[in-house]
Amino acid sequence: MFRTIFSIFKTRKLTFFHLFNNSILTIISFIWLEFSQSFQVLAILFTTLVYSVVYGYRFWTAIGLRNACFPFVLNCQIVLFSCNLVCHIGVLTVHFMKGGCNEIGAWVLNSVLNGVIFLLFFKFYVQSRRKKISRNGEIGKDKDL
Numbered sequence: 001m002f003r004t005i006f007s008i009f010k011t012r013k014l015t016f017f018h019l020f021n022n023s024i025l026t027i028i029s030f031i032w033l034e035f036s037q038s039f040q041v042l043a044i045l046f047t048t049l050v051y052s053v054v055y056g057y058r059f060w061t062a063i064g065l066r067n068a069c070f071p072f073v074l075n076c077q078i079v080l081f082s083c084n085l086v087c088h089i090g091v092l093t094v095h096f097m098k099g100g101c102n103e104i105g106a107w108v109l110n111s112v113l114n115g116v117i118f119l120l121f122f123k124f125y126v127q128s129r130r131k132k133i134s135r136n137g138e139i140g141k142d143k144d145l
Contacts, residue, residue: 020120024113031110035103039087039094046083050076077121084114 004022008014032040054076061067091107 021117024117028110028113031106035106039090042090043084043087046087047080050080050083074125081114081118081121088114 004014004018032044054073057068057072057076088107088111095104095107
């Protein structure tokens with residue numbers, strides 16, 4: 001969140017996904033604080049772990065150490081989405097197995113917000129893969145000449 005605020009003050013140049021993602025994460029954080037849900041602690045721990053690893057990696061590369069040979073941050077985001085999906089399925093399972101749970105409406109809103117983040121992320125991922133494939137195709141044509 002602070003990184004977004006500093007970016008706004010520094011350059012005022014943000015992507016829609018970056019701003020929207022931080023807005024949704026603020027709403028999700030409020031939902032987690034306001035309504036107690038099962039698997040909430042597990043989701044918070046997964047999120048904290050993944051973001052700690054991502055920012056540790058960003059620090060690692062910022063001080064000039066070697067980059068990963070794969071899109072590290074992108075893969076961490078995929079791991080986070082997978083963990084969130086497991087937690088959502090867990091909450092839904094508890095809801096139906098135990099005959100209901102507290103604040104299922106908050107869970108539904110949380111699921112919708114996570115789904116929107118996932119769809120935006122997936123759109124970005126597909127677009128970046130298309131650009132990479134088209135660049136590799138152009139490079140391959142240049143080598144043939």
